[in-house]
Amino acid sequence: MKLVVKNLKKNFGKKEVLKDINFEFEKGKIYGLLGRNGAGKTTFFNCLNEDIEINSGEFYIEDNDTKRKMEAEDVGYVLSTPNVPEFLTGREFLKFFIDINKKRIKEEKTIDEYFDFMKIEKEDRDRLLKDYSHGMKNKMQMLVNIIANPNVLLLDEPLTSFDVVVAEEMKQMLREIKKNHIIIFSTHIMELALDLCDEIVILNKGVLEEIDKSNLNNEQFKNKIIDALKEEG
Amino acid sequence: MIKTFITSFKLKNTYRTNSIIYSIKQFPIIKKILPDSLYKNSGLKIFANIISILSEIIGIFIGKIIYILTMIFMALSWYHTNQADTFIHIFTFLTLAGGVLNTYMLNPTKDKYYAIILMNMNAREYGLSNYYYQLIKLVVGFLPFTILFGMIAGVPLWIQIALPIFVLAVKLIVMNYSIYDFKKTNKASNENLPTKFVWGFVAVCLLLSYGLPAINITINVTVFLVVFIISLILGIYSLIKIHTFTDYRKMYKQILTASNVYMAENNAGTQAMKDISLKQIELDKNYTSNKSGFAYFHDLFVKRHSKILTKAVKKQSVIILIIFTAMIIGIEVNEELKNRTNEILMKYLPYFVFIMYCINRSSSVTQAMFMNCDHSMLTYRIYRTPKVILGIFKERLKTLITINLMPATLIGLGLAVLLYLSGGTDKPLNYMVLFVSIIAMSIFFSVHYLVMYYLLQPYNVNTELRSSTYKTVQGITYLVCWFMIQIQLPTLYFGIATIAFCVVYSLISLYLAYKYATKTFKLRV
Numbered sequence: 001m002k003l004v005v006k007n008l009k010k011n012f013g014k015k016e017v018l019k020d021i022n023f024e025f026e027k028g029k030i031y032g033l034l035g036r037n038g039a040g041k042t043t044f045f046n047c048l049n050e051d052i053e054i055n056s057g058e059f060y061i062e063d064n065d066t067k068r069k070m071e072a073e074d075v076g077y078v079l080s081t082p083n084v085p086e087f088l089t090g091r092e093f094l095k096f097f098i099d100i101n102k103k104r105i106k107e108e109k110t111i112d113e114y115f116d117f118m119k120i121e122k123e124d125r126d127r128l129l130k131d132y133s134h135g136m137k138n139k140m141q142m143l144v145n146i147i148a149n150p151n152v153l154l155l156d157e158p159l160t161s162f163d164v165v166v167a168e169e170m171k172q173m174l175r176e177i178k179k180n181h182i183i184i185f186s187t188h189i190m191e192l193a194l195d196l197c198d199e200i201v202i203l204n205k206g207v208l209e210e211i212d213k214s215n216l217n218n219e220q221f222k223n224k225i226i227d228a229l230k231e232e233g
Numbered sequence: 234m235i236k237t238f239i240t241s242f243k244l245k246n247t248y249r250t251n252s253i254i255y256s257i258k259q260f261p262i263i264k265k266i267l268p269d270s271l272y273k274n275s276g277l278k279i280f281a282n283i284i285s286i287l288s289e290i291i292g293i294f295i296g297k298i299i300y301i302l303t304m305i306f307m308a309l310s311w312y313h314t315n316q317a318d319t320f321i322h323i324f325t326f327l328t329l330a331g332g333v334l335n336t337y338m339l340n341p342t343k344d345k346y347y348a349i350i351l352m353n354m355n356a357r358e359y360g361l362s363n364y365y366y367q368l369i370k371l372v373v374g375f376l377p378f379t380i381l382f383g384m385i386a387g388v389p390l391w392i393q394i395a396l397p398i399f400v401l402a403v404k405l406i407v408m409n410y411s412i413y414d415f416k417k418t419n420k421a422s423n424e425n426l427p428t429k430f431v432w433g434f435v436a437v438c439l440l441l442s443y444g445l446p447a448i449n450i451t452i453n454v455t456v457f458l459v460v461f462i463i464s465l466i467l468g469i470y471s472l473i474k475i476h477t478f479t480d481y482r483k484m485y486k487q488i489l490t491a492s493n494v495y496m497a498e499n500n501a502g503t504q505a506m507k508d509i510s511l512k513q514i515e516l517d518k519n520y521t522s523n524k525s526g527f528a529y530f531h532d533l534f535v536k537r538h539s540k541i542l543t544k545a546v547k548k549q550s551v552i553i554l555i556i557f558t559a560m561i562i563g564i565e566v567n568e569e570l571k572n573r574t575n576e577i578l579m580k581y582l583p584y585f586v587f588i589m590y591c592i593n594r595s596s597s598v599t600q601a602m603f604m605n606c607d608h609s610m611l612t613y614r615i616y617r618t619p620k621v622i623l624g625i626f627k628e629r630l631k632t633l634i635t636i637n638l639m640p641a642t643l644i645g646l647g648l649a650v651l652l653y654l655s656g657g658t659d660k661p662l663n664y665m666v667l668f669v670s671i672i673a674m675s676i677f678f679s680v681h682y683l684v685m686y687y688l689l690q691p692y693n694v695n696t697e698l699r700s701s702t703y704k705t706v707q708g709i710t711y712l713v714c715w716f717m718i719q720i721q722l723p724t725l726y727f728g729i730a731t732i733a734f735c736v737v738y739s740l741i742s743l744y745l746a747y748k749y750a751t752k753t754f755k756l757r758v
């Protein structure tokens with residue numbers, strides 16, 4: 001399975017944020033998406049999630065050489081700012097998500113098992129989400145997206161607000177689930193990208209390019225990435 | 234200080250101009266025609282500038298003329314007292330009430346927030362210069378109309394001129410008292426959250442201004458003269474105190490919090506609005522829903538928002554019951570009231586469009602739906618699938634209609650009962666029409682607001698209200714309902730027409746919602 005993006009363009013008025021994106025994301029890999037502030041990473045995710053209309057181009061899923069449209073169930077998107085319905089408790093939110101995704105969930109765990117997995121304390125599970133901390137909300141957002149088991153998982157700077165222990169486990173978890181998913185992961189933390197991701201992709205001047213590691217050592221690779229990022233747009 | 238004032242005036246004008254351009258751009262058709270570089274377009278900028286300045290000038294007078302015309306001049310005809318004295322009487326007491334309710338200085342406006350908090354301008358200079366500007370506008374705005382209406386009512390010329398100055402003096406005295414209070418307690422009062430004492434004072438003033446003339450008591454020219462001279466002396470003293478007070482910064486820091494400013498301006502955007510909505514959520518630990526999927530989701534939404542849903546309509550219903558009971562007792566004991574009531578019920582049904590508009594909860598509920606629910610949920614693709622959107626739409630429609638029907642049914646029944654008790658009608662169909670048309674209006678407003686919300690989804694990710702179409706529709710809704718107040722039509726015809734309209738409108742708009750909501754219901758960019 002592949003996610004193919006072809007000639008994708010997105011402008012805001014005159015400003016061309018995404019000029020010509022061409023890329024194939026493959027299943028089983030975690031892609032680290034790097035780019036300067038304002039490069040268009042969030043915009044790119046918003047396009048794939050169909051939050052905003054694209055100006056031209058297309059993207060689709062290619063499965064055994066057959067093209068098909070990317071459906072709602074194909075995408076999970078974890079935003080950098082937490083988005084959870086504040087009037088529900090953590091438990092109710094999970095229940096709702098499990099309810100509406102019943103068909104897609106493979107190995108159903110109990111709600112408490114999910115909570116254990118995300119290290120959300122027992123006493124917090126029945127509190128309103130509006131009283132959760134920033135990081136806890138992010139955890140919930142991450143959790144429901146993983147439960148829904150989408151083919152493509154878009155993560156916009158997700159680990160930044162997690163404490164170190166949870167961040168480590170998240171990384172571990174992403175590695176575990178990656179064989180069945182296409183994971184695109186935007187971050188500003190170079191070490192995280194190098195450590196977790198299989199491919200490094202850079203968004204610069206509105207185009208997406210892969211940075212080839214081939215026979216470079218880590219230090220050289222890092223410098224190459226920084227050089228690529230530094231190129232003025 | 235003058236420099237500060239000019240800077241602040243320019244600042245205000247700039248963002249007014251920009252928001253005018255912005256609103257023009259928000260209309261879908263215009264958006265397509267006009268280029269995006271519009272903000273730089275100088276022709277349009279000048280146009281917006283002119284509108285901005287015109288609205289400032291018109292703003293000086295428009296409020297004053299409406300105020301004097303509706304609150305004072307039109308009231309004169311109710312009373313048998315001397316017209317000139319009554320004019321002075323009502324004006325004086327309303328001025329006292331207005332004085333404590335609106336000081337200008339303590340009103341947490343967006344302008345002040347931008348200038349003092351965000352741009353860090355000198356608080357004293359900003360506060361004082363704008364305060365003086367407001368006071369000048371006040372006098373200039375009042376003068377033509379105290380002269381005009383004073384002349385018609387036969388008020389002596391010197392009083393026509395003294396009245397605006399009296400208002401000015403009262404404002405200064407109240408402001409000075411606020412500063413005095415602040416120095417003593419270190420607590421600044423937000424004038425948009427008046428204390429019980431203030432409300433009590435206002436109530437007494439209102440009672441005195443409209444109540445006394447009814448029993449043939451008014452103040453006369455001599456009394457006014459005494460009051461005027463005293464307030465003039467106190468006013469001058471207050472002005473000196475206000476001008477020499479230095480701690481404006483500290484005072485404004487307390488008043489100009491984001492949520493205060495939001496309440497004052499009542500315009501969308503900012504975190505403050507979200508915060509206020511979040512406060513509406515209440516957790517009742519004992520309640521769990523045994524539904525599943527989106528029915529479950531919506532069920533919990535309703536439970537957690539009972540403050541603005543079930544509890545709010547229960548309160549309304551109690552008040553409605555009290556009013557009807559009072560009316561029933563009233564018409565039993567007073568023959569004239571009985572006849573008037575019968576007449577009203579047979580002719581003034583349009584008035585109830587406005588009342589039904591006022592008591593309908595849907596507008597604030599759809600806002601909470603967005604702030605506390607859809608704002609975050611719309612970022613989940615699965616929530617935007619047609620099945621979920623329409624499923625939740627259906628649940629919400631049911632809830633809104635049911636909730637609003639509770640007070641509506643009471644009003645419908647109450648009106649029919651009143652009609653019967655006040656002498657009845659020769660066409661029994663009238664009872665039916667009265668009841669059904671009230672119910673139809675209630676359903677109409679519920680459907681109207683929800684469908685508008687789904688078809689125009691006016692908010693963006695930052696919870697800002699971004700749709701001029703939506704604002705226009707809301708404005709028109711208000712205007713039409715307000716216009717209904719002035720109309721008198723036989724209940725039978727107007728009622729039947731209303732019912733027909735509500736049914737047709739609701740069916741069409743529901744059809745549109747089902748057809749298009751899956752495309753239109755998403756976050757704005």
Ligand SMILES: Nc1ncnc2c1ncn2[C@@H]1O[C@H](COP(=O)(O)OP(=O)(O)OP(=O)(O)O)[C@@H](O)[C@H]1O
Nearest residue numbers: 012015017035036037038039040041042043044758
């Ligand atoms: N709704 C919008 N209207 C106009 N311009 C926008 C809009 N959203 C984003 N932009 C512009 O598009 C560009 C890309 O923004 P985007 O948020 O995608 O950057 P990013 O790569 O996610 O940055 P960061 O690393 O800071 O999160 C920015 O210049 C931004 O100003």
Ligand SMILES: [Mg+2]
Nearest residue numbers: 041042080156
């Ligand atoms: Mg971003």
